[in-house]
Amino acid sequence: MTLSSVLSRRSFGAMLIASSAAACAPRVPESAPIEPQVNWLPEYAPLQDAGYDLPAIPLQYTQGINRRMEGLYTGEAPAGSIDVDPYAKFLYHVRYDGTATRYPIGVGRQGRTLSGLATIQDKKAWPGWTPTANMLRTEPEVYGGFRSGVPGGLRSPLGARALYIYRNGRDTYYRVHGTNDLESIGNSGSAGCIRLFNQDIIHLYNNVSLPMTINIRSEAESLRVDPENFNRGVELPPKIISPEELLGQEAISNDREPDLSQLAQI
Numbered sequence: 439m440t441l442s443s444v445l446s447r448r449s450f451g452a453m454l455i456a457s458s459a460a461a462c463a464p465r466v467p468e469s470a471p472i473e474p475q476v477n478w479l480p481e482y483a484p485l486q487d488a489g490y491d492l493p494a495i496p497l498q499y500t501q502g503i504n505r506r507m508e509g510l511y512t513g514e515a516p517a518g519s520i521d522v523d524p525y526a527k528f529l530y531h532v533r534y535d536g537t538a539t540r541y542p543i544g545v546g547r548q549g550r551t552l553s554g555l556a557t558i559q560d561k562k563a564w565p566g567w568t569p570t571a572n573m574l575r576t577e578p579e580v581y582g583g584f585r586s587g588v589p590g591g592l593r594s595p596l597g598a599r600a601l602y603i604y605r606n607g608r609d610t611y612y613r614v615h616g617t618n619d620l621e622s623i624g625n626s627g628s629a630g631c632i633r634l635f636n637q638d639i640i641h642l643y644n645n646v647s648l649p650m651t652i653n654i655r656s657e658a659e660s661l662r663v664d665p666e667n668f669n670r671g672v673e674l675p676p677k678i679i680s681p682e683e684l685l686g687q688e689a690i691s692n693d694r695e696p697d698l699s700q701l702a703q704i
């Protein structure tokens with residue numbers, strides 16, 4: 439299938455439907471064994487990465503447009519860059535051939551999102567996390583217990599990968615990163631960082647060369663470029679998890695990971 443210049447923003451969905459229909463309705467001989475049903479899309483299957491076992495993303499979180507898609511890019515960012523729409527809750531990796539990969543994202547609560555042009559100047563696999571001084575000052579009840587930081591791994595709020603955003607050569611302390619808070623993708627709820635499903639941040643990370651320009655759309659730009667998805671999702675209330683729940687000895691001794699979905703502030 440060739441890309442057509444007449445495809446609109448809806449082309450992501452149109453292209454997806456065409457490929458999914460073919461994949462979901464193969465002609466199978468009657469004697470073929472019945473394949474077991476799975477509860478996730480192929481791109482969100484369980485994944486082993488650097489010795490860590492990432493679970494699949496259940497279908498309930500990837501309904502409709504809330505999933506990774508490929509299509510023509512109709513935004514205003516330059517080729518070879520990242521374009522983030524915090525109002526439509528999408529991140530685009532813009533390629534030089536006029537196409538893009540679009541990822542669903544979770545973004546900051548109202549008034550907590552970086553905007554304008556900046557630069558992805560660093561990236562890390564399985565990064566650790568430490569709350570900023572501003573986080574500790576403004577919401578000590580949320581972040582105070584984590585002032586010493588959380589090491590990289592399945593418990594880290596930054597997930598499997600992180601891209602570090604700089605402006606004028608200085609760290610903004612905003613990140614594009616993975617998350618265990620599946621409900622937040624497609625909604626607002628973080629302290630300002632941009633979150634992706636872990637499978638998506640790994641996919642994006644593998645295609646980002648440093649340095650890379652990142653544009654975070656203003657409200658006016660979002661309305662101009664993608665009015666049909668403007669203000670998609672809802673604003674989630676703050677959720678709090680204690681250090682004992684995140685790093686407690688019980689979770690470690692039982693060799694199980696605590697539920698990180700409650701740490702929805704990062």
